[in-house]
Amino acid sequence: MRLKDDNKKDAIFEATIQLINEVGYENVSMSKIGRKAGVSPSTIYVYFENKEDMLKKVYLESKMKFAWGMIRGIRNEDSVRQVAFQLVKNVLDYVQENESYFLFTEQFADSPLMRDLDMSEINKIFGPIYEIVERSQKEGILKQLPPELLFAFGYYPVTQFAKGKLRLDVSFSQMDIESLQQMFWDAIKV
Amino acid sequence: MRLKDDNKKDAIFEATIQLINEVGYENVSMSKIGRKAGVSPSTIYVYFENKEDMLKKVYLESKMKFAWGMIRGIRNEDSVRQVAFQLVKNVLDYVQENESYFLFTEQFADSPLMRDLDMSEINKIFGPIYEIVERSQKEGILKQLPPELLFAFGYYPVTQFAKGKLRLDVSFSQMDIESLQQMFWDAIKV
Amino acid sequence: MRLKDDNKKDAIFEATIQLINEVGYENVSMSKIGRKAGVSPSTIYVYFENKEDMLKKVYLESKMKFAWGMIRGIRNEDSVRQVAFQLVKNVLDYVQENESYFLFTEQFADSPLMRDLDMSEINKIFGPIYEIVERSQKEGILKQLPPELLFAFGYYPVTQFAKGKLRLDVSFSQMDIESLQQMFWDAIKV
Amino acid sequence: MRLKDDNKKDAIFEATIQLINEVGYENVSMSKIGRKAGVSPSTIYVYFENKEDMLKKVYLESKMKFAWGMIRGIRNEDSVRQVAFQLVKNVLDYVQENESYFLFTEQFADSPLMRDLDMSEINKIFGPIYEIVERSQKEGILKQLPPELLFAFGYYPVTQFAKGKLRLDVSFSQMDIESLQQMFWDAIKV
DNA sequence: AATGAATGAGAATTCATTCAT
DNA sequence: GATGAATGAATTCTCATTCAT
Numbered sequence: 001m002r003l004k005d006d007n008k009k010d011a012i013f014e015a016t017i018q019l020i021n022e023v024g025y026e027n028v029s030m031s032k033i034g035r036k037a038g039v040s041p042s043t044i045y046v047y048f049e050n051k052e053d054m055l056k057k058v059y060l061e062s063k064m065k066f067a068w069g070m071i072r073g074i075r076n077e078d079s080v081r082q083v084a085f086q087l088v089k090n091v092l093d094y095v096q097e098n099e100s101y102f103l104f105t106e107q108f109a110d111s112p113l114m115r116d117l118d119m120s121e122i123n124k125i126f127g128p129i130y131e132i133v134e135r136s137q138k139e140g141i142l143k144q145l146p147p148e149l150l151f152a153f154g155y156y157p158v159t160q161f162a163k164g165k166l167r168l169d170v171s172f173s174q175m176d177i178e179s180l181q182q183m184f185w186d187a188i189k190v
Numbered sequence: 191m192r193l194k195d196d197n198k199k200d201a202i203f204e205a206t207i208q209l210i211n212e213v214g215y216e217n218v219s220m221s222k223i224g225r226k227a228g229v230s231p232s233t234i235y236v237y238f239e240n241k242e243d244m245l246k247k248v249y250l251e252s253k254m255k256f257a258w259g260m261i262r263g264i265r266n267e268d269s270v271r272q273v274a275f276q277l278v279k280n281v282l283d284y285v286q287e288n289e290s291y292f293l294f295t296e297q298f299a300d301s302p303l304m305r306d307l308d309m310s311e312i313n314k315i316f317g318p319i320y321e322i323v324e325r326s327q328k329e330g331i332l333k334q335l336p337p338e339l340l341f342a343f344g345y346y347p348v349t350q351f352a353k354g355k356l357r358l359d360v361s362f363s364q365m366d367i368e369s370l371q372q373m374f375w376d377a378i379k380v
Numbered sequence: 381m382r383l384k385d386d387n388k389k390d391a392i393f394e395a396t397i398q399l400i401n402e403v404g405y406e407n408v409s410m411s412k413i414g415r416k417a418g419v420s421p422s423t424i425y426v427y428f429e430n431k432e433d434m435l436k437k438v439y440l441e442s443k444m445k446f447a448w449g450m451i452r453g454i455r456n457e458d459s460v461r462q463v464a465f466q467l468v469k470n471v472l473d474y475v476q477e478n479e480s481y482f483l484f485t486e487q488f489a490d491s492p493l494m495r496d497l498d499m500s501e502i503n504k505i506f507g508p509i510y511e512i513v514e515r516s517q518k519e520g521i522l523k524q525l526p527p528e529l530l531f532a533f534g535y536y537p538v539t540q541f542a543k544g545k546l547r548l549d550v551s552f553s554q555m556d557i558e559s560l561q562q563m564f565w566d567a568i569k570v
Numbered sequence: 571m572r573l574k575d576d577n578k579k580d581a582i583f584e585a586t587i588q589l590i591n592e593v594g595y596e597n598v599s600m601s602k603i604g605r606k607a608g609v610s611p612s613t614i615y616v617y618f619e620n621k622e623d624m625l626k627k628v629y630l631e632s633k634m635k636f637a638w639g640m641i642r643g644i645r646n647e648d649s650v651r652q653v654a655f656q657l658v659k660n661v662l663d664y665v666q667e668n669e670s671y672f673l674f675t676e677q678f679a680d681s682p683l684m685r686d687l688d689m690s691e692i693n694k695i696f697g698p699i700y701e702i703v704e705r706s707q708k709e710g711i712l713k714q715l716p717p718e719l720l721f722a723f724g725y726y727p728v729t730q731f732a733k734g735k736l737r738l739d740v741s742f743s744q745m746d747i748e749s750l751q752q753m754f755w756d757a758i759k760v
Numbered sequence: 761a762a763t764g765a766a767t768g769a770g771a772a773t774t775c776a777t778t779c780a781t
Numbered sequence: 782g783a784t785g786a787a788t789g790a791a792t793t794c795t796c797a798t799t800c801a802t
Binding site for chain 5: 031042
Binding site for chain 5: 615
């Protein structure tokens with residue numbers, strides 16, 4: 001009996017992400033993924049129930065990776081201003097270092113396929129940040145608004161800006177980073 | 191010889207948008223679109239070169255509609271603060287009044303299909319706004335940053351927030367609107 | 381616009397029956413049927429919903445043909461003995477003249493696929509026979525048993541006997557026919 | 571080295587029959603059979619050459635079982651009338667007590683898969699019956715016809731009748747049994 | 761212009777069988 | 782002997798597009 005080979009699963013993950021970024025979801029077939037991953041298309045069905053199951057799992061893993069990237073280096077005792085600046089920096093770093101993972105998730109963000117996924121595991125990762133926000137709101141440093149609204153200004157403009165740069169194949173300047181950090185901070189601080 | 195019938199073209203546009211929102215892009219076929227539009231699938235090829243051509247045209251038209259919605263009621267003589275507030279309001283109004291058009295464009299925003307589209311016609315619509323921004327930067331009211339960066343804070347957080355609400359099928363409160371307006375303004379003003 | 385071509389439908393019917401007799405149900409694929417019928421496999425889907433739908437329709441049509449063959453030449457004023465003899469003769473004639481249709485239906489008689497088919501249309505064809513049976517039972521000529529039980533002795537031994545002969549590729553002698561008729565009659569008469 | 575395990579072989583037999591009755595031949599795969607039998611699909615290949623070989627062996631074994639069931643309790647010194655009545659009774663009893671075996675064989679009776687099987691072993695079981703028939707024909711009790719023709723009236727109407735009852739999930743009444751016995755007897759006796 | 765029939769190409773998936781342990 | 786992983790070959794079915802009218 002052969003043992004299940006984790007390399008194969010990883011190769012399928014990687015091939016899926018690369019291919020979808022290269023040719024778009026609508027042009028990705030199981031046999032193309034298999035070919036790129038170096039396995040038979042039917043082997044994919046040893047590791048996943050079907051195409052949808054596979055895509056969802058790749059998506060969740062990518063999101064999880066992103067979440068860990070976002071909170072990297074943030075400590076509970078940091079000032080909320082520091083945290084805000086760090087978040088923006090982390091997002092930009094992650095996007096740049098994990099371009100293909102990032103673009104893959106963006107392409108599925110609005111797909112009906114990814115509705116109703118259980119994101120609770122991922123959201124838990126942001127627990128510490130929520131605590132800092134709450135504390136800072138009590139201290140009167142942050143606007144008294146739902147945290148989601150505050151996050152929105154640190155996440156969406158940053159990722160969309162980054163996406164534009166990736167498409168043009170240019171990297172971010174130090175000034176870009178500082179501008180985004182400052183604007184985020186101005187948006188959420190009292 | 192009958193003339194090409196604009197009603198039919200419109201029916202095809204509308205059917206495409208509705209269908210894609212209902213069942214997702216991957217489940218939309220030319221014959222389903224034809225059926226919903228009340229025409230034969232082959233009739234679609236009288237009006238469009240092929241499926242891709244059609245989707246691109248529907249996408250561009252939707253984006254155009256959105257652009258007009260965004261600058262609605264904005265006049266050159268308005269203060270930039272007024273303009274900023276109006277933009278946020280316009281986005282939210284448009285999204286709410288044109289849900290299916292909006293969701294359709296969002297679903298394709300990151301699709302490789304829509305890469306390399308000529309958006310210059312659409313960008314022209316924002317000409318007056320660019321002028322106001324430039325003027326305000328000279329007057330020292332707005333941060334001295336690329337306009338795209340400024341816009342990013344008035345567009346992405348707002349649309350993503352709106353999308354979340356649409357998914358939950360709830361509308362925006364007056365406080366939601368004011369919060370988004372104020373945060374946008376705080377982010378871009380000096 | 382091309383018109384639907386009844387020849388194509390017939391060709392598909394015929395090809396299905398021939399193929400299933402030649403290689404068995406488990407080895408018949410839509411593409412083999414298409415090839416034999418001289419059409420593309422996808423053309424079959426213009427005429428039928430799917431494989432199951434097609435098989436059911438071919439089955440029902442074959443059964444209908446058989447039913448008409450069974451009552452051929454039987455008139456209400458015939459004596460029940462005459463009718464019984466005629467039925468046996470008709471079955472044998474039909475089987476011999478429509479070997480492929482007959483063998484096709486036999487192969488599906490016990491298939492789960494053909495459960496729950498609406499046979500009412502077909503059963504109606506036997507209405508006149510039922511009347512004769514009823515009449516004869518009142519007259520004390522036939523055994524007082526459910527008609528299905530009576531029919532069973534005129535149908536199953538005859539078809540199964542015929543099937544055996546077909547397999548050996550021999551035809552029925554006059555004596556075979558007369559024996560089956562007499563045995564049927566002895567079984568059901570009082 | 572372990573020995574081939576008859577329990578496993580039996581489990582595979584049983585699983586095959588149950589599964590085919592439950593979901594139909596077209597939906598039965600080697601791995602489903604393995605799962606139901608509690609063995610790996612590849613284990614089946616230890617006991618059988620391939621799927622076809624396995625099905626044929628299961629079929630032959632089932633037929634053998636049926637044959638033994640049919641001659642149960644019949645002794646050479648019984649009168650032929652007794653024998654005829656007993657045969658009908660035996661068939662009905664067997665069908666009722668071994669529903670899944672019986673339905674399994676019926677489903678394959680006309681399948682090309684089961685053509686060209688060597689049934690001589692099974693036919694030998696009926697030797698004693700043939701002797702009784704021959705004797706009775708000499709004594710002028712039975713019609714002077716090929717035994718197969720005589721058997722046909724004791725076997726096919728009975729099994730088909732029984733199958734109809736099984737489908738409706740009802741059992742046979744004493745009157746059903748007696749009717750079938752009497753009709754069989756009337757059909758074959760002089 | 762309009763259309764329903766027709767189809768080649770390709771999709772996801774299944775499966776009997778073999779492989780490696 | 783026993784097994785789960787692996788796969789080539791095949792299956793059903795869909796679909797964008799073209800054809801013939």
